Amino acid sequence: MSAPGPMAWPTFKESVFQEKGALAQERPLQRTPLRLPQRTTLPELRTVPVTELPGVGPKIAAALKDLGIISLSDLISHYPSRHEDLSNVKKISDLRVGEKATLVGKVVSTKKLGRPVRGRTPGFSVQLYDGTGYMLVTIWGRGWLLNQLMPDTSVVVSGEVQRRYGLQLAAKNLEVIDDPETARDTAHARRFVPVYPVNKGINARRMRDLVHRALHASGHILDPLPAKILARHGLVNLHDAVREFHFPADKEHLATAMRRLVFHELFLIQTGLAARKARLEKTEAGRSNRGDGRLLNSFLKSLPFGLSTAQERVIGEALEGMRLEKPMRRLLQGDVGSGKTVVAVAALLTAVESGGQGAIMAPTEVLAEQHFISISVALSDLPVNVVLLTGSQSATERRVALEAVKSGQAHVVVGTHTLIQRGVEFQDLSLVVVDEQHRFGVGQRMVFKEKGTTPDTLVMTATPIPRTLSLTLYGDLEVSVLDELPPGRKPVETGLVEVAERNDAYQALRAELEEGRQAYVICPLVEESEVLEDVRAAEELYEELAEEIFPDRRVGLLHGRMRAAEKREVMRAFRTREIEVLVATTVVEVGVDVPNASAIVIEGAERFGLSQLHQLRGRVCRGLHPPKCFLIGDPKTEDAQKRLEALCKYQDGFKLSEADLHIRGEGTLFGSRQSGIPDLKVAKLLRDIEVLVEARSAAFELVASDPDLKRPEHRPLRREIQDLLGKDVEWLFRE
Ligand code: ADP
């Protein structure tokens, strides 16, 4: 027998092969006498395919794969979505109408329900007997459960008791369990039954079984977290936590296990981020950018308004960061219309004062040109040369611009992502501002690299990510928050208008125009793949508005497919009020700033995401007239309905994004993976804010004491982080 420890896998595999012939499909769990390595780690279990587990053939393996489960580690980390609490089971004879109840009983008979009712897929009903009485249980959808519900099968159901041809239970959940009479200590017969995400190929019972077997087969899971941290934060060890989270003895054990796993998940991510940050700070040379205020002060004096307190504070934070020797990496979060541009210009001028160049990058040409115009105008009395660099410039324009950037003649460079393309050389770039950063993706922010030194970066976003989320997403950035709007802003009166009543919205819009103000009309969103459709829809809407609804008004059209010069001309005309109604696609979604526009109509509003709607509405919160927003559409899904309701209810982007998280569920947030941060399995950011803050400070403390995680007691942790964050922290693992 080989020594216990990480290298003991062959023993496990041998024992599995010996077992295979003898396996019956429905063997009782407790009689699976595998000889196992006694101690293992999750990364090791990641190398063992589920097919090594007795009873997992190709069919089950395929069903597991559909759920993303490939290795033993995946299987034991396939956590229950909830637990069914059987300690609260009611008796059928005691039930009353209107009450919510959980029942355990045996199937007497089942019946398919025929027609769909109120648009819902038909389900089935089950006659249930629990020793005290019979109860009809109805459940919608999930027809594939039917063939598991043979007479005499034990099930647990929960739902609401209703009166409909006598009493019946409208069930939300139905799970097959072992017969509570005969099954004693099996996975199914506990008081807290775990309920797993499952699919057609694998039922709830089988899943519980497999997890149980996998836990059994895994031996003792070693804890990668240093003992000191466990002690300090009152955490149970990983082995117990995993087990108890699947099959808890009671509520308290469940809560303890969950807290540990949430901490674990967040701590690993935060440690990776902290290590990345430490590494960058060590390897990157920055320089101190100190301004003398000569440009900045005249700029601030020339503004037609005074700075808000929040703007003053945030400018202070940015200038302080630039003054430090190390490269600044700062995220500026501020709701739509909070006045981020002024902060950006203040930082850019400081870069120029300190003898370098500043660049600001915008996600669209429309926005880049707007910044170019407004910054040029704002700085027209100062000896500052502002240059524009976009993809649509003519070859000559581009050559002249590139030359100015290279020679240092250009002090402030405004552009789109072309700024980071090859062939753009700065004379001495010392600050980069990235506007509407969420539109770029995180990877791009690291691309700026200047001869030996890394410029300071200030990334700005109006996407109102709740602070907790920004801690996680941007764990290696400093965060500044503009938490106050400029004085005098009025809330945008927002209303939902049914399609049949859209003329009402246009009448209200007309009233605004008659007061000398301007308006946007946003075209419904068309699938991205159908760009031509998008253009056609925009043109049709434009024609309808120009010819039928506002024949007496100057209506303009702006969409992404127009030539750059045309777009420029339309925006110029809108800014100068030659165009009164601008029909546009989402090209105006971010950043566009025309304070005289006081109304916006959003057609097909149900198709937009919540943050998109908030951004669009933000186009009309910039002036002093009480602005209006009309959402036209009829939401067909519950989510769409909730989104539109949230928008009518809240003005504040932070509130809205929290609502959005609730509506969408948080899993999708990191879905795109563009952030380089893995999806969360156990933690829920809204719920686990406190644990996040705790895990974050623990992670940064640990990295401060051992930046490369090289100490022997930190090696297991390093291995876990490598598995989790992969390429993003590759350097951590180079010797
Ligand atoms: P965002 O944060 O969305 O980028 P902007 O920088 O475009 O916001 O500012 C929105 C509008 O508010 C602009 O018209 C700007 O001139 C104006 N603004 C900015 N700061 C103030 C302030 N302190 N007082 C009054 N208006 C301001």
Ligand code: MG
């Ligand atoms: Mg902006």
